[in-house]
Amino acid sequence: MLEVKNLCKHYGGIRAVDGASFKVEKGSITALIGPNGAGKTTAFNCISRTVVPTSGEVWLDGERIDNLRPHKITAKGLSRTFQISRNLADMTVLENVIVQARCRGFADLFRPAVSAEERDKAMSILDFLGITRIAYEDGHNLSYGQKKLMDLAALLMADPKIILLDEPAGGVNPTLLEEIVGHIRALNAKGLTVLIVEHNMDLIMRLSHRVVVMAHGRVICDGTPDVVRRDPHVLEAYLGGVLEEEAA
């Protein structure tokens, strides 16, 4: 469904992404992992074109998308979250979800009033995520995990085919983390393809069908969680300590 071919993003002499190639199969939950600075977020940024790649290609459902603007990519069915929640000032959760979704569409941003259709759609998504109780909370009063759920709700407003989640577990308490895992599984069961960047190895190994491992801007391993867990390059050179602990 998503194919990244020989992707490069260079910042002067820094090769943040340096010829990365990988595929995300339709209907899968695929993880993109690697040590700090491996180039995972930069790869996400290039795929969603929030940064312009230096070279390489990104294909979505057989169509090249690396030349498209971010809102066009969203319209093609690819939406992403950010590591840091994009909570907008002085707005309720419901308003945040609607306005963030408008920002992704760009053209709708300055539409004056919230339509009944937008409100109904946002409420049904909040309901699916089990957070209607916080619909009228000020976005500032939310826990870190609730903000992640709010971001997920905003992303779902665009009816995506594939979602890119940047560290959905980061800073989230264990109870809410299980909720988020449940939602990702439920969305995937409904046919949504998921690409996820995450440092929580336990979560990645439980959740993912395939794991792509990056280091120094390149893909060093690509396989099932079991294959990646046992790959000597991954174990020894990059994530050894963490994965060995998880495997024990």
Ligand SMILES: Nc1ncnc2c1ncn2[C@@H]1O[C@H](COP(=O)(O)OP(=O)(O)OP(=O)(O)O)[C@@H](O)[C@H]1O
């Ligand atoms: N805008 C930028 N300007 C210069 N260097 C950058 C920029 N963005 C990223 N880098 C560098 O590119 C490399 C890859 O960074 P990136 O954030 O993509 O890695 P990551 O795998 O997502 O790391 P982490 O897991 O810590 O979030 C790092 O060395 C980083 O310092």
